[in-house]
Amino acid sequence: MNADIHIRLTTFGPSRLELDCAEQTEVISLRRREKLRGVLALLLCASERTLPRAELARALYDHEQEGRERLEDILNNRSISRVHPCLTREVFFAEIDHVRVTLPAQERFWWDADAFLTLVEEAGCCDEPQRALLLWQQAEALIARGTFLSDDVAAPWREQRIVRRKQEKIDRARRQMLRGLGLSMLALGDAEKAHEYFCDYFQELPSDFHTLEQCMGGLARLQRPDLALHLSQEVELHLARKKIPLVLPPSLRSLGKQFHLGQFEQGTHLSQFSSSKIILGDEKERQALQYQNGSFYPSSFLQDEEGKEQAMIEGDDTMPFLTRRDLFPFLGLAGIAASMEGSIFELPEWEQVSQQGSRKEPPLEATVLAQEQVINACWQLCDAGQFSLAQRLLQPLIETREAALKHQTLARLQAEALRLQSILFAHSLRMQEKVIACLESVRFARLSRDPNTLLASLRQFATALRYTGQEKQMLPVFLEAQLYCNEPTVAPTVRAGIHAGTAVALAYQQRHKEAEFYLQLAWETIEKGDAEQSKPSLAEIDQGKARIAGNEALLALVLGEPKRAWTVLVPYTNNASAATPERNRLEMVNYQSRAALLMGDRECYVTCLRQGLEGAIALQSKKRYAEAITTLKKEIPHSWHQDAPIRAVKEEFGLLREEVQ
Numbered sequence: 001m002n003a004d005i006h007i008r009l010t011t012f013g014p015s016r017l018e019l020d021c022a023e024q025t026e027v028i029s030l031r032r033r034e035k036l037r038g039v040l041a042l043l044l045c046a047s048e049r050t051l052p053r054a055e056l057a058r059a060l061y062d063h064e065q066e067g068r069e070r071l072e073d074i075l076n077n078r079s080i081s082r083v084h085p086c087l088t089r090e091v092f093f094a095e096i097d098h099v100r101v102t103l104p105a106q107e108r109f110w111w112d113a114d115a116f117l118t119l120v121e122e123a124g125c126c127d128e129p130q131r132a133l134l135l136w137q138q139a140e141a142l143i144a145r146g147t148f149l150s151d152d153v154a155a156p157w158r159e160q161r162i163v164r165r166k167q168e169k170i171d172r173a174r175r176q177m178l179r180g181l182g183l184s185m186l187a188l189g190d191a192e193k194a195h196e197y198f199c200d201y202f203q204e205l206p207s208d209f210h211t212l213e214q215c216m217g218g219l220a221r222l223q224r225p226d227l228a229l230h231l232s233q234e235v236e237l238h239l240a241r242k243k244i245p246l247v248l249p250p251s252l253r254s255l256g257k258q259f260h261l262g263q264f265e266q267g268t269h270l271s272q273f274s275s276s277k278i279i280l281g282d283e284k285e286r287q288a289l290q291y292q293n294g295s296f297y298p299s300s301f302l303q304d305e306e307g308k309e310q311a312m313i314e315g316d317d318t319m320p321f322l323t324r325r326d327l328f329p330f331l332g333l334a335g336i337a338a339s340m341e342g343s344i345f346e347l348p349e350w351e352q353v354s355q356q357g358s359r360k361e362p363p364l365e366a367t368v369l370a371q372e373q374v375i376n377a378c379w380q381l382c383d384a385g386q387f388s389l390a391q392r393l394l395q396p397l398i399e400t401r402e403a404a405l406k407h408q409t410l411a412r413l414q415a416e417a418l419r420l421q422s423i424l425f426a427h428s429l430r431m432q433e434k435v436i437a438c439l440e441s442v443r444f445a446r447l448s449r450d451p452n453t454l455l456a457s458l459r460q461f462a463t464a465l466r467y468t469g470q471e472k473q474m475l476p477v478f479l480e481a482q483l484y485c486n487e488p489t490v491a492p493t494v495r496a497g498i499h500a501g502t503a504v505a506l507a508y509q510q511r512h513k514e515a516e517f518y519l520q521l522a523w524e525t526i527e528k529g530d531a532e533q534s535k536p537s538l539a540e541i542d543q544g545k546a547r548i549a550g551n552e553a554l555l556a557l558v559l560g561e562p563k564r565a566w567t568v569l570v571p572y573t574n575n576a577s578a579a580t581p582e583r584n585r586l587e588m589v590n591y592q593s594r595a596a597l598l599m600g601d602r603e604c605y606v607t608c609l610r611q612g613l614e615g616a617i618a619l620q621s622k623k624r625y626a627e628a629i630t631t632l633k634k635e636i637p638h639s640w641h642q643d644a645p646i647r648a649v650k651e652e653f654g655l656l657r658e659e660v661q
Contacts, residue, residue, distance in 0.1 A: 006020040006108060006110070007019060007020075007104075009040060009044070011112060012145040012148055013145040013150055014031060015029075015030040015037050015151045015152075016030060019084055028083060028084055030083075036074055037155075038059075038060050038157050039056065039075070039101075041157070042160065043102070044103060046162050047162075049104075050103070052099060053100065053101060056071060057070075059160050060157055080092055094109075112145075113166065116139050116170065120173040122135050129184070134479060134482075136177055137483075138514070143177070144486065148167060171204075174204075178200050179198075179208075179211055182194045182198040182215065183214065186218035191218075191219055191227055192224075192227070193483060194227075195224075195230070198211075202235045206238035206239050207239065212235055215228070216228040216231065219231070364407060368409050368410070371397055371413045374393060374394070375397070375416055378394045378417075378420055379420060379542075382420065383582070385582060385583070385618070385619040385621070387424050387427050391424045394424070398421060408447065412444070412448035415445035415454075416441075416539065418444065419437075419441045419456060419457050419460050422441060422464060423542075425437055426623050427622060427624070435465075438457065438461040438463075439461065442454070444457075445457040452540070454484060455490065455494050455495070456494060458481040459497055459498060462478055462481075465477065474501070474504070474505035474508060475502075475505040475509060478505045481498045481502070485499070492526065493536070493544055494543060496522045496526035496543070497543045499525060500518070500519060503517075503552075504551050504555050504558070510559075523548060545579070546579055546584060546585075550572075552565075553565040553566075553595070554591060557591065557594055557595060562599045563595070566592055566599070569591060569592050572588055573588050586611075586621070587624065589608055589612045589615065590608070590624065590627040590631070593608035593631050594631055594635070597631055597636060602643060609649055613628050613629070629655075632649075632655070
């Protein structure tokens with residue numbers, strides 16, 4: 001097989017080939033190539049990926065002699081090159097002669113089904129909880145693409161024993177994955193996600209009473225007996241529908257009865273689970289899974305705060321809102337009132353003072369609209385480099401935290417405002433304040449119950465950790481974010497951003513293979529987002545292809561691939577645009593500066609350095625200026641300092657005087 005060509009075959013969902021050749025990746029649909037799909041599936045399902053021609057012919061056709069002739073029509077060079085000009089028999093097959101046909105090994109001919117089985121096997125044997133969870137999630141991402149061999153559900157060769165065995169193996173692995181994810185969710189304290197995974201698991205294997213007991217005990221520890229009771233009832237229904245009906249063991253029926261009677265309130269059953277291990281051991285181990293060596297608040301702290309405040313969310317519907325009148329001075333400063341829908345200076349009925357001198361409380365919808373307009377306006381100011389003005393306009397909204405504690409929608413907007421504020425802090429090099437704003441943003445995002453907002457807040461929190469030199473702490477944050485990525489309401493752009501961030505976090509851990517997996521997943525997801533083209537929500541602001549490209553460049557720099565980093569950024573660094581505002585473009589220019597430095601290209605380095613410094617000064621971003629100056633002061637070789645072009649840049653920007661001083 002040609003060493004320069006790699007093949008990837010996807011059979012979860014619609015079958016397709018991906019060819020990596022000549023530094024390009026091409027995707028080829030196999031929808032109209034039924035017999036070729038059959039040949040590939042049979043060979044891949046076979047032991048060692050090899051079959052005698054006679055057996056292959058019999059599986060595809062009824063008559064062996066006729067089948068051999070028709071098989072040759074599929075396997076000849078002319079037929080294979082119709083799939084793609086790069087493909088030949090020698091490229092496609094490791095061995096092909098008159099007796100046997102063999103496909104290359106997984107390293108050269110990647111198959112998603114084998115990759116899925118390998119991930120499940122590795123996760124099941126893994127002693128590190130954090131890594132095991134990551135492997136489960138990667139397996140879930142593969143199988144979530146669709147049904148195994150979905151294009152060939154009615155194909156006669158599906159009944160071949162080798163195919164049935166592979167299907168059974170995948171089904172077992174899927175159940176193992178659901179169980180592993182469910183137990184991991186319990187260990188993380190996410191009762192609802194655990195319940196969701198276990199509902200799917202017990203639908204297929206309701207007789208696993210040991211796991212049911214573990215699950216009910218874990219839900220009891222998380223104070224969710226309602227979910228435990230629902231799960232036991234679902235399992236009983238599944239058992240009753242079996243060909244030979246089964247019943248729950250007496251101990252589990254007794255426990256379910258306690259939940260039903262509400263005896264959990266007196267703690268009568270919790271003692272039997274108080275010291276039980278779910279899969280990760282005691283509470284200390286559970287915390288370690290999320291935030292190892294945590295130098296910041298773990299999610300359990302935020303969840304405790306959420307518990308204290310959740311009662312307020314369901315309470316009063318009236319509170320001191322931020323009204324349009326309160327925003328007048330800031331809207332005037334920004335000069336953006338005219339761009340907002342409707343007249344913001346025209347007081348609605350609820351803001352008009354009555355004859356008694358009192359003012360009606362504003363309806364929630366009006367407050368939400370006003371706050372959304374302010375946040376959108378502040379994003380526009382931020383993208384235009386008006387950081388101080390955006391901060392002044394945003395501050396009154398952030399001061400309405402008490403109101404945000406009482407309504408999920410307002411909590412969502414508070415989280416978005418704090419996320420934006422954290423970005424504004426970064427451009428002023430107020431990094432500790434950025435970290436605090438990010439923590440608060442995550443806190444309100446949890447209260448909002450909106451997965452898009454929570455994912456955007458977690459991603460910005462991970463950025464804050466990177467900015468403050470805590471790169472190794474990014475992975476636990478993205479690990480938590482991955483838990484929510486498959487929620488049906490999550491926007492593809494937000495999901496892609498989490499995948500890309502996870503890739504960078506893994507790169508900092510030098511976990512190359514996993515990093516590349518998540519990066520590819522990010523690009524696949526963002527393409528889907530472009531196809532949907534829905535109106536972006538607040539959580540989708542500052543997301544998109546340019547951000548994924550920036551993440552790929554950062555990943556490449558961390559992994560020591562500067563040429564790749566340079567190449568991926570070229571389409572995004574020439575000019576700022578609506579999709580790539582100047583603050584983001586300059587970040588990528590600074591990445592290119594570092595890439596040029598690592599490649600030893602002085603000319604490109606000087607060009608990027610000058611662009612970075614000029615842009616940062618024009619934008620008045622201390623952060624972008626610091627990024628540009630760091631490579632000059634701390635990273636370039638000592639011999640470069642005396643080069644005329646670099647000295648010219650230093651002189652132009654007053655840096656020679658600093659050296660003299």
